Amino acid sequence: MFENQYDVVPREDLELVDILRRYSIVGDIISYRLCPRQYGYFKIRNLVPSAQGQLFFGEIIHNVLDKAHLHYRGNNNQTEGTLPTDEEIDQFFNIVSKALKSQGIRPLSGGLEERARKLIKLFIRKLGNLLFPRIKDTEHKLEMQSTSQNGIDYILHGIVDVLLHDAETDRDGNESVEIWDYKGSRIPEDCDLDNYVFQMHVYSHLFKEKNGYYPKQVILFFIGELDNDGNENLEASDLLERCIKRVNIDEQQIKIAMKLFEETVDIIEDELKKPYSEQWLPLEKQPPTNMCETCDLRWSCSNPNGTYRLSGL
């Protein structure tokens, strides 16, 4: 059947199209850096974690605040520029909480939803008039294409909670914009804060890539700090100061953050090329204890914080 001339047929190279992978700072880079094993199994290999209770507080706060922002902006035929009332906030909570439960995200304890409700009401009552008029956008998407040190093309993306207008323009006449990110916790002191700062540096970089200039300020807002006696009586601006951390926009630090980001992309890409059984091994360095304690794979992990022994059920 095949005698001569077969060599005039072009020899095909295997067509393997490399699809650009997408990397987010929180969902990929920080997750991977904290624990490659957890990241690999739950993000890449699609195991589904048993309880997503630790997400509940953060999710409900973000979603309700988003609804409050939209309300202020006049969505759903609201009068533009009005803050939602306590009853309206209750409605937002009911909708969001029901929806989160249908997504499988339930509070770990009964008091959690009430606490979130109390803090959000306080936030809107005390700080709403100060912050909401300045909101430029919420859930603002930032995305860019980049190439890692090893020459791998990828897409870097992130979502900024809130962009705020600033009345003045900067020296170059650029619009002044602040990036705000809400965190559910109190102001932490450990590596959590470092990671938040890392995240904000990456956002600053993304922002500059898109707009040509850095944001004027980058602010982390810790909702948990609202939970103090006496907050009710504080002036709005004092309360604000109590809850926020300003992140330095230092070009050098941002460069370091981006380098770390790229290095991690390369490490993950290398990991993906390893033989299946050698992928996603745990780090020698221990992840934060609270991460291990809620991990569904802690009993078969060679590097847990302490050794976990399975009890029944």
Next chain:
Amino acid sequence: MGWTEDEFFKNMEIALGWGDKSSAQKLNDEQKQAIQHNIGPLWILAGPGSGKTEVLVWKLLKLVLVHDIEPKSIFITTFTEKAASNMLTRVLLYYNKLVKSGFSSAKDIDINSLRIGTLHSLCNTILSESRYENFHAKRLMDESETSFFFYRYVKMCRGGKNGPSNDFWDHFLSRIPYNKWSRIQSSKSILFRLTEDLIDINKLESSKINALQDLAVFYEQYQEILEEKDRCDYATIQKIFLKFLNDSEGKEFVQGNKERDIPPIRYILVDEYQDTNPIQEEIYLQMTELIKSKEHNLTVVGDDDQSLYRFRGATVESLINFSSEIEKRFKKKPTKIQLKHNYRSHKVIVDWLNSFIQNMPEMKKDGARAPNKEPMISAKQFVTDWMPIRIISGGRLKDVANKVANLISNILNNPANPNNPIVKDPSQIAILSYSTRESSRYVGPLVDELKQRNIKVYNPRNRKIHETSEIKQLIGAFVEIIDETQHENLTDDDVVRISNDVKEFVQSCRVEYCKLLSSNVNTDELERYVRVSQKKIFKAKENEKFDATFHRIFLRLINCPPFSDYLSDPVISPRIGILSSLMEGYSSIYQFKLQKSSTNNKSIKRNRIGDFYNVYCGQILIGGLNDFEDREYPIVPDHVQIMTYHQAKGLEFPFVILLSIRKKPKPGFSHSLETLFCPYRTKEVTLMLEEDRAIQDYVRMYYVGQSRAKYGLIFADINFDIWTYSLGYDNNGDKRNDINRLIYNGIPYDG
């Protein structure tokens, strides 16, 4: 930016390094026309291997670089997520090449913000972004989860007195569904079709036919329960999107809002238009109507001859009748361009394809194909000394398999010149079959023959998940914990009524688990976990609730060796992932924590055990894990690839072997539903006869299979008796008489 069109073409060619290549590798006139076309509706008919993705990619870049269209103003849909990623990757690649050649600065354009994806994924993103109230935070269910939802909440699939009568089913199906899972499958198909075919439910309700009136009520019950439970399925999300387009949020999305930084949609491009369904067609047309400029910039691309998905509600008629539809809606004619040149296949194969599709009597009927379609022109010159088309038949399936295996071995080893094989790698040979099951009826005998010749085969879709013994061990361990008493064996139990199939399955899982315990594998930790868990149940008080959920127990089990070792196995680990997400979906619908039985001190509540067996195990066993079957697999080097016709869509291989082609087309469930619901559509349509549609669909499927081949196309089955649907007719409309010439006698090459 503002390049002229000429500058664009010139710069692109330089950036892609085409400048010094022969003209054969440049764009042809039709491709160029399709790229150049700017304003108004455009209808691109693109045959196999005609370079349509290339055209779409150039077109996107031209819109951005010549016409200054913001990437976010372009809405592009493809049939699969993978196709979308491929297209975006290519756009970015070309754009980067332009940047690197100094033609553009990367920072000018945010090309990533193109709105590209499947229509479903874009609906999901856009509805979420717009915080559309009717969608906000609804849980979008996948196929399996939808089945669980049907099992628990949907009245239409109930049995006995609580569900529809036999007369009801009789109206829709040729056979009354025989168990709950077959009722679920049928109800899903019927209810989804009502949504996707844009059926007027009021009209259905006022029909004189009882079954249709009942169906309308079932449909409404389904919609209400979806709403109540904050859920959405893949058909309903499109219905919500259509409603969105008619609300202020949807208008803002299409027409933009400067104040809020939302650019308007200006161009809509739809790939694979032959596989859209009526509701999708309506979405595209309504979006086009909303575009502010009134330019009606809708481009559809597709090939009516390659439509494959009627069984999922696709209507090839959307593409065939595109021109008349556009005229009716927008009072203008679309520009029609046919990409005639085939850059993929050997001339003999291209000629064969032309005659196959043109001469089939059912394809000659009015409305079967796009009007005035011209035959393909072979654009690549391959010189080969073998017949690019061969036919293998005779004897039993085993004999056919033997001959096919000999031929594959020849292609791989090229005995005439072993140092220069015909293909570089076995993965350049694909076997397409109606089913990929390695049973004696399908690819089984061929796989055996290939293995005997040391030829490796990649057939990831072969074994079903429930046939994997590792998976059975895992489920076996699980049921040992929750049901030590083995309820599936209690015949007099009227709480836990389990179907025989499921009973057998659960039993076989227990057996696999026992076998594992008695093997040499170390199972100490596993046994201990199972024992301690059983003890916890035993010691608990009546009705006591545990913290544990099914999903949690499942995850703990996979921490025990040998299950934890399976996690690093490339075949088993993805299956454990599927079971885990299935478990999460199941738990989200059957929400509860484990509770001790009040009558049996070694068991949790019996009805929950029953639910678990019937619903979760039933889904694995009978419901079919479509997600799993549908999953896209990579082409694995060093292996001959086996896949179905549908899975081969969009791919190409140097050599293609078509197996099990002796099917006699007859109308199926989807054809009869289409006919049945036709009078109730909100938009009037005329359908062809069911028999014709059935044959046309088969012919299109074979056409897709045949057109994957570059240099070699091989047909194989036991005999010729009903081959006309796969081999076709000659130009005079007679059975092909050139077939004997193409027969391969099957002897191994003897030098």
